[in-house]
Amino acid sequence: MHGPQGEAMEAQNKRLKERMDRITHKILIMSGKGGVGKTTVSVNLAVALSMKGFRVGILDTDLHGPNIAKMLGVQGEKLYSSEDDTIDPLEIVPLVPGGSSLKVVSLALSGNGDDEPIIWRGPIKISVIKQFLADVNWGELDYLIIDSPPGTGDEPLTVVQSLPGLSGSVVVTTPQEVSILDSRKSINFASRANTRMLGVVENMSGFICPHCGERIDIFGKGGGERAAKEMAVPFLGAIPMEAELMQAGDSGRLFMKEFPESLSAKAILGITDTLIAAVENKA
Numbered sequence: 684m685h686g687p688q689g690e691a692m693e694a695q696n697k698r699l700k701e702r703m704d705r706i707t708h709k710i711l712i713m714s715g716k717g718g719v720g721k722t723t724v725s726v727n728l729a730v731a732l733s734m735k736g737f738r739v740g741i742l743d744t745d746l747h748g749p750n751i752a753k754m755l756g757v758q759g760e761k762l763y764s765s766e767d768d769t770i771d772p773l774e775i776v777p778l779v780p781g782g783s784s785l786k787v788v789s790l791a792l793s794g795n796g797d798d799e800p801i802i803w804r805g806p807i808k809i810s811v812i813k814q815f816l817a818d819v820n821w822g823e824l825d826y827l828i829i830d831s832p833p834g835t836g837d838e839p840l841t842v843v844q845s846l847p848g849l850s851g852s853v854v855v856t857t858p859q860e861v862s863i864l865d866s867r868k869s870i871n872f873a874s875r876a877n878t879r880m881l882g883v884v885e886n887m888s889g890f891i892c893p894h895c896g897e898r899i900d901i902f903g904k905g906g907g908e909r910a911a912k913e914m915a916v917p918f919l920g921a922i923p924m925e926a927e928l929m930q931a932g933d934s935g936r937l938f939m940k941e942f943p944e945s946l947s948a949k950a951i952l953g954i955t956d957t958l959i960a961a962v963e964n965k966a
Contacts, residue, residue, distance in 0.1 A: 699817035700847050706740070706824040708850045708962045710881065711842055713872070715865025717833040720886040721855040723932050724922070724951075725830035726754045730939045731955040733785040734778050737825040743789035744812050744842060745832040747801050752791035756935030762792045770819045778940050788819050805837045812841045833865075835872040843876040850962045851879035853919065857887045858906035866907070870914050881961050882917035883907050884954060890924040891946055898923065917961065920954040922947055 703709065712728070714721040722745065729741040743751040752758045757773055764770050772786035790801065790811070803811075821827065829846075831839040843849060852873045856866035866883065873880045885907025889898045901924075911918035928947045931938035942948050 695813060695817045699813065699845065702817060702819065702821060703847050706821060706827045708825065709827045709829065709846055709848060710850050710958070710962070711829045711831060711839060711846075711852045711878070712855065713831050713835075713839055713852055713869045714833045714855045715835075715867070715869045716862055719833075719855050719857045719862055720922075721833065722750050722754065722830050723928070724853075724855045724884055724886055725828055726751060726932070727939055727948075727951045728955055728958070729785060729826075729828040730755075730778065730937055731951055732826050732828075732959075733775075734782045734939060735955070736781055736783050738783050738823060739826045739828065740772060740786040740788070740821050740824050741828045741830065742815055742819075743787075743791070743830050744815070744838045745830055746790050746803065746808055746811060746838065747832065749789045749791040751787065751789045751830060753935055754932045755785075755787060756937065757787060758791065758797070758935065760792055761794050762788065765820075768818060770815075772819055772821060778937060786821060786824070788815055808837050809841045812838060813845055816842075816845060835868060839872070840876070843873075843878050849878060851881035853881050853884060853958070855884045855886050856907045856910065858885055858900070858903040860903070860906065862902075863906045863910045866910060867914060870910075870916055880916045881958060882919035883911040884919050885921040887924045888921035893926045917957075919957050920950055922950045922954070 712721055712725040729739050733739040741751060743749045760773050762770055772788045773792055775785040777784050829842055854866050854869045856862045870880055887902055889900045891898055908918045923946050925945055925947045927942045927945060928938050939948055
């Protein structure tokens with residue numbers, strides 16, 4: 684493409700590469716269907732990494748249902764642009780001594796009303812995501828966690844096609860067969876997009892009764908691990924359901940900080956450690 688539009692696109696691609704070159708590991712979080720807790724996993728992985736002292740950013744590319752701001756307790760805050768149209772991410776102060784701050788970008792921080800729908804077709808969504816990648820002043824980061832909407836449409840496709848040096852993808856599923864079926868599509872998507880599959884996370888892997896501590900396998904058990912084995916991709920771990928995990932997300936409280944001894948928090952920390960080993964050792 685020639686002319687002013689082509690020059691603008693070339694300039695944006697150059698900015699995008701320069702921004703992303705300052706980020707060591709970029710990880711895309713996907714799911715085959717909605718309702719599997721993908722954003723919950725994204726948020727808690729990002730929080731866990733920042734609590735370990737890594738410099739972390741989290742980018743919400745779920746434009747139609749941006750929930751990351753609410754889950755992190757920063758709903759109502761706003762992103763600001765400087766005179767050169769650079770966007771500054773919202774920064775959450777270190778969560779624990781020795782931890783690092785967490786940088787957040789989401790369309791929910793743009794000032795639109797919480798009840799206002801985003802009625803955009805593909806080209807506009809692609810443009811917004813590329814703007815997030817090219818114009819946000821992320822600075823130096825160890826990890827950028829990218830939360831995408833369910834499925835294999837415009838948003839994850841834009842990320843894998845636009846993002847230089849993507850470390851890989853993580854697919855979140857529940858043990859349910861219908862979820863497993865759709866998660867296999869996400870795994871195949873990564874393969875066809877020449878994106879490394881870092882592994883599968885089985886979320887909602889049993890409900891832990893808050894009264895007696897008994898585990899109840901509401902959605903079955905082990906489906907995510909079986910699918911990972913059948914598809915010859917790593918299995919990162921299983922996260923049980925606990926009332927505190929769900930309540931923390933709804934109220935904007937940081938689950939990993941408030942309930943570090945819970946079974947779910949320990950499972951998330953185990954998955955985080957496995958993910959760190961995978962991307963840093965390129966295992």
